[in-house]
Amino acid sequence: MIESLPADTQAYTVWDQEVPGFGVRVLPSGQKSFVLKFTINRQQRWITLGRFGDLTLEEGRKLALSRRGEAAKGIDPTIEIRAQKTAPTxxxxxxxxxxxxxxxxxxxxxxxxxxxxxxxxxxxxxxxxxxxxxxxxxxxxxxxxxxxxxxxxxxxxxxxxxxxxxxxxWKYRPISSNPCVHIEKNPERKRERYLSDPELHALGEALVEAEDKGSVPPAALAAIRLLILTGARHNEILKLRWNQVDLQKNCLTFKADDHKTGGSSGTKTIPLNQPALDVLASIPQTLGNPYVIQGIIPGGHFVGLQKVWERIRKDVSTREAERVKHKKKRKEDAISLEDVRIHDLRHTFASVGISSGFSLPTIGSLLGHSQPSVTQRYAHLADNPRTKASEEIAAKISGELFGKSRNS
Incomplete structure (x- = not known):
């Protein structure tokens, strides 16, 4: 019967014979909804229970009886409905x-x-x-x-x-009702990827070739070299400003707001070794642009380093494929950096330092780790107890990065 009710020029209601005050409201558009008319505190109220189709007739009747029961107890169901409509999503x-x-x-x-x-x-x-x-x-x-x-x-x-x-x-939910409290975390595998000496050498060759051909912006090449020579974070180098470069003390200085762990560690300094100083010396300064790694837009820093890095990785793969083919070696002998992220350059700096005999606290200080536990991931590399310094880390890296071409 409800399905057959026709639309009219005005809305009208057909009342149920089983539940008093329960009916179907038919709009001129043809939409049909269950409604309930009831009295509370000597005042008549109307509420819409839901659309016909979303609710069956039996579900509508049950809901109407429930609302009538609330009204009989002095509870105005319209208050809850209004609250539901204004409740935040x-x-x-x-x-x-x-x-x-x-x-x-x-x-x-x-x-x-x-x-x-x-x-x-x-x-x-x-x-x-x-x-x-x-x-x-x-x-x-x-x-x-x-x-x-x-x-x-x-x-x-x-x-x-x-x-x-x-x-x-903000009173959107009751206190102690956070639905995330008992959700167990997934186990996460710490990703460890460091460049070996041959991989560093292959990367160096690719950077030099890109520089000679002019196929990569000089700013991007400088950024990559500074990242691996200092162990700095990606944004610390890309957004590095000249006023953060202290050539008297040979360090980079970042205020608390300029680096990731500034909230807990305050000002951060990164030592500048000679290879890094050489890279900085090769970068021209532009009037009106405060950034060391300058972009195309006047006054801005370089963007798009990820795309450049992907191109460099591909260049390494291409060069390596040709090398093993020329030397008649197995394809498996070819070096590949396809799985190396930009952030792994920072890991490489740390791994070279640890394997050269530096202590975990020293490496943690160079990297700017706020918690010793973060540096602990490199502990398994500390198998060569010798006393060296940041200068020697960069010297070893630059020896491969800027070294002569391999003969094998």
Whole structure:
């Protein structure tokens, strides 16, 4: 009977004979919804229970009886419905979290990463849900669905945990109701990739060839060399400004806001060894541009180092394939850097230092690690107890990086 009700020029209601006040409202558009009319505190109320189709007739009747029961106890169901309509969604929580926590309380690069992660990974999955309705089961499923990228899955839960803590502070959820509390992290394998001496030599040859051919911007080549000669982080070199280069003390100086661990360690200095000083001396300074690694846009730093790095890695593979073919060696003997990330240049600096006999605290200091546990990953490389310094680390690296071509 409900399905056959026709639309009219005006809305009308057909009342149920079983549940008093329960009916079907038919709009001129043809949309049909279950409604309930009831009296509370001597005032008449109307509420919409849901669309016909989304609810069956039996489900509509049960819901109507439940609402009538609440009204009989003096509980106005319209208050709950209004609260439901104004309850914040996870998308709204994400927007507030970004505006009031991520942007003002994290570093610029961290804020960009968090925002991108929240908008591209978390919001598409959870954004339409009401904050108060997100359950541990929902978070556990979300975490499980990202199992192919265990680190990303763990990062998502860590961000969500902080966000839902603030949701409690903002009274979006009851206290101690964080749905992320009991979610177990995926095991993460620490990625360890260091360049061997032959790999360093192959990289050096590729850099020199790219420099001679002019196939790679000089700024990018300088950045790669500085990264591996100093052990600095990617953004520390790309965003390095000339006023952070102290040629009297031979070091780079980063204030707390300019490096990753500044919040816990304050000002950071990186020693400049002679090979690094030589690279810096080869870089021209441009009036009006404060950056050492300059980009195409006037006054800006270089962008797109990842693409350059991928090209350099490919060049190494091409050169190596030709070398083994010429020497009539096995293809397996060819060096490949295809799995080497830019960040692995920093790992290489540390590995050379450890294998040369430097202590973990010394390497941790050079790298700017705020926690000794971070440097501990290199402990297994400390098998050659000799007393050397940062200058010798760079000397060994530059010996391969700028050395003569291999004869074998």
């Amino acid at each position: 996870v998308k709204e929580l994400i927007d507030r979290f970004i505006e009031e926590h991520v942007i003002p309380k994290t570093r610029e690069s961290t804020a960009r990463g968090y925002t991108r992660f929240l908008k591209n990974v978390i919001q598409p999955r959870l954004g339409k849900m009401l904050v108060k309705e997100v359950s541990s089961a929902e978070i556990a499923k979300f975490h499980h669905d990202l199992r192919a990228t265990p680190r990303q899955a763990n990062q998502a839960v860590a961000i969500l945990r902080k966000m839902f803590n603030l949701a409690e502070v």
